[in-house]
Structures are given as C-alpha cells and as structure tokens.
Amino acid sequence: MTREITLSQAVNEAIAEEMRRDETVILVGEDVAEAGTPFKVLSGLVEEFGTDRVIDTPIAEPGFMGIAVGAAMTGLRPIVDLMFGDFLYLVMDQLCNQAAKTHYMSGGKLNVPLVLRTNLGATRRSAAQHSQSLHALVAHIPGLKVAMPSSAYEAKGLLKAAIRDDNPVVIFEDKLMYQDKAPVPEEEYLLPLGEAAILREGLEVTLIGTSSMRQVCEKAAEILEADGISAEVVDPRTLVPLDEGTILGSVRKTSRAIVVDEGHQNFGVTAEIAARISEKAFYHLDAPVIRMGAMDVPVPFSPALEDLTVPTPEAVAANARALVRGVPVHAL
C-alpha cells in the first residue's frame, strides 16, 4: 500500500522508525526538539522520544558536530541536523578530518556511524549565506557517502539506509521540496546507497539530474517530447557511491548526455559525472557531454538575479535539442 506524503513527513517517518528500532539512534542539532526546526521537519519527535534522544544544542556547529563524532565512535548512532547547508563550512574539521578518516586511519577498527542531514537549494530569497548547494565539497572527501534524494520516496529510503550505515553519510535535502508530495509505501523499505534510478526511458539523450534537478530534467523531457525528441532521465540518488553502471548504460544507449546539478558548475558534481562519461563511454558519444550547474557566483539576493543562477527546464531542453540536432552547444 502506498499513500502520498510530503518529503518532510517522509524524513520524519524515517527518523521515527529508526529511533524505534534502535535505541542508540539520537538526534542532535539547533532547535530540533520543541521547535522541530524552522522547516518543521522534526515535529513530534521530541514528544515520542524525549529530550534524552532529541537534543537541542546551542548555536555551536563545530561543537555539536564534534560531539556527534565522539558519540558515534563510542556506541551511539547520531543524526546531526545542520539547519542550513551553508553551515557546512563551520563543521568541516569534524566532518572531513575526523569523521571521514577515522575508519580508515584506525585500520578499520573504529566506525563513525553518523548521519549529517542538511539541505541545499536557492531561490528562497535568503541571499548568499543561506542558499548554497555544497554537496560537491563533501563528495570530494574520501570517507564520506553523499545522498541526494529527489522525492519523498527517496528521502525516506535513503535516510533509513544512511542511519544503518556504519560510517558517515551526508544527506542533502532540497529546502524547496519539503512540502512536495510523492507516493511512499506504508511498508518498511530501504534504498541502498549507490543505486541510481532511471525515471523515464528515452532514446536520444540522457538527462542526469540530482536532487530537485531531477524535476527540472523531467520537465525538460516533457518539453522535448513535444518536439519529438526522446529523452531518458536518470537520478543518481547518491553521489558517493556513484552508480556508474546505470549512468554509462543509459549514455551508451542514447549517445548524448547532459548533467544537471544545483551546485556551482566549476569543479562540481556535473564536471565529475561528465568526466566519467567522457572517459568510459567516449566511443558511444555523438556529442560533447554538457554540464549545467548553478552559475558560478555567490547566490544574489534580488529575485531578478537569483532566478538566473539555477538551471531551468527550458534551458536543459534547449541544450538537449541542440545536441540531438547536431548544433554545437558551445562555440568551437
């Protein structure tokens, strides 16, 4: 049986189910208890699990991230709530020097089973320090798994898998998607980290979209269908591990690829995925692989500018049309 719930409810359910199943799971962060976070995602959890397990912290991101790492090393399974993805810069040492490396540096003898839940996404008119999509920073660091759910269904399944993972997983939810509804099974399910999904089959171009860029790719595919162009949409679901097999299989079939992601384009997720396609499916390609990331600027406040910085379905469709028709997308 499935029902439609919001991404916010899906996250809430995943946490509640795992906290019921495993009493070592705790939740730590700013305003996670009574307030249930400004995104309302955690409402009701403190009532069920109490303040021993749903723990409000001071505004001290480096401090509570360090506490979570230490607790994870010594028997708990913390879920850290980082209110905005932009605050990742504050927790970098604890996350990248400590959590990411402990398992490896201990020769595999020590695990750090923690989940860092945070968010990404612009166009909320929150300016440059509350709008960033910083998942590429984290994906760059060996030892961290990175999940990018694109729907309520994925958010729940990936989060449950992340909580059960024995080493650190960072999950980025799109702030604009918390109220988006999707069918979610009532029965328990997990989505393994490292399995991409083909959401729409097509023959002429592969559109690879992470997080909310999946919706952008799906809308682009609809626009293209009206033009008589058949586009396939692939959602990687996790960046680390990356399901190369599904991505390469799709591109080998369609011979063209556009990678769409809301992180900055320079040195970003789109670059990494495009490079892997170019290296490993080169002889199947009929056109260069196109990257479409966010504009390489701090996110501007004014809506007139902010909206220009994020890929749109129309722009993705225009690039796909050019690829399929053999028109160079970039000047030669």
Next chain:
Amino acid sequence: MASSTSNIQPDDEVLIEMYRRMLLIRKSEEQLFRDVKLGRTPGQVHLSDGQEAVAVGICANLDDRDQITSTHRGHGHYLAKGGDVNAMFAEVYGKAEGICRGMGGSMHVADFSKGIVGANGIVGAGLGIATGAGLANQLEGEGRVAVCFFGDGAANQGSLMESLNISSLWRLPVLFVCENNGFSEFSPSDTVTSGVISDRAKPFGIPVWNIDGNDVVEVWRTALEAVDHCRSGAGPAFIEARTYRYSGHFSAEAMVLSTPYRSDEEIQAWRARDPVARTRALIIDRGAADATACERMEMEVDACVEGAVAFGEAGTAPDPGTAEQLMRMGS
C-alpha cells in the same frame, strides 16, 4: 561591574538624537514587517524591535571612522551607525538602488561608508572580523575602535573564546557588545547557555559591564567608558546588554512553529520596559522637549520611513548582467 561607575548623563541634544534614531529603527522595522506581509519584500526579515537602545546607545559614542560588525538582525545597527534609510529599504526590496545593489538583502544590509563592516548570516562570524578590524586599527594608530555586535546565541560559538583571547593578548581596540535577548533562535537561553555570558571575558582580563539594554542612558554611559578604554590603547572591553526582541527570531516563525516558544505575558512584561517609550518619558520628564515636540519628531520619522518605502518601491530590478559582472570585477 554591574553598570558604569560614573553617573554622567547625556546632554539634551544627545538624548533627543538617540530618541530620534531609536524611533527611526522602530518605525522602519514595523514597516518592514508590514512589507513582508504585503509581499513587498522578496524574503523574510529578522527584526530587532525592542533592542533599539543597545544599538543606538553604543553607536552614539562612535564616529564614522569607527567600525561595527552586525548580525542577521542588523537593521538597527545599520540605522544607529548612520546608514542611509532609503538605501536600506531598497536593499530589502531587492532593488539595484539598494545599499548592496540588491545582492545582500535584509540579512546583509551594510553601509560601508559609515564603517559598517558587514551584516552576517553566520552566527558568530562577526567576532573574528571585528577583532581583525581591531588589528587594522591598532596598526594604523589613528585611535579607531571596532565594535562587534553579537547575540547571546553567538556567545556559544567557540570563536568567542578565540576572539577574546587574541584581542586581549594583543590589546586590540575591540568592544564586544553581547545583545542578550534571551533566545538562540527559538531556544530559551537557559536551555543552551551556562553561566553568565559576560563572565566569559573576565579570565582574559577584559573589563566587563552587564547592563540593562533597554535603558538607553545606561547603554550610552557604559559605552562612553568602554569605548574610551578601547580608544586609549588599553585593549578590548565587553558589554553584555540584557534586552528582548518582540517580533521573535524571524518574520515567518508563526507559520513554521507548531507551538509558541514564549508566552504573551513575557512579551508584555518586556513591552512595559520598552526602550523607546522610556526614552520619550525621560525626555519629557527632564524637560529636554515637550510632548508636542516629541510628536513632531515622530511625524518627521514617519515621513522619513514613508519616503524610504517610496524610494525602495520606485527602485529598479538589478540588470541581469550584474549577476556575473560583479564576479569579473572581483577577479
């Protein structure tokens, strides 16, 4: 020190000017709250209504050459330091005529010509920046002082200890002003903060004042002493000012929070100690101005805010090219 050791009073002119500034902040922010509800602002705002006496009492002791660092709750600091009100409204409306050309919005309003070194979206980030400004001031040797405004929430960031240590060790002219409004976002202080915040500066040998932040005269008098301490080359100083923000953490909180995190009684109790009303009463009581003169001032401030709204509304959306153009200028 519980409060300033002296009993010096601001003269009438200073007191009236402080009242005018506090009114401008109060009425500007009330207007911005209405603007949010009207959909005139693209984003949300963090208001400082109730905290005006801290920003104004401190900045009344500063010149344009002195710097301040501000926070996400920065409209009051901006106006207290003499920032242009028209350009502030245009900024919050996302217009090209805004003080940051529409790039920053409410959370980042900063008039750099007035020594405002930035309003910040990262809690506690101003601590290091103000300390850096203090280093620049010390090397420059012109007697400039850097003031760091930060909240009780920011006091729990580790960067407070780092900044206190360095500024004291190097005897930097930095005045730390903790606006203790009792909440870290939605968490009451007693759930996230141990001890007395101003006590944290004492082991570093920094002089400390813990004062009523809703009494503009007490803030002014304390700042007079503290700024003088910093300017004289004796090193940093620390003021904790107890105050309250009526409108809460941010303008949309009533929509996102399922349960209120503070009581109406609490809000009313603080309103009874309203810094703007207290200053008005003091002005009349002292005979610095009569009620008619105060009303005239209030009407002037209303007109000023109306003018700022009109200026902001008449502003233009930034040219699309500026999104990338600024990056090329910075490279």
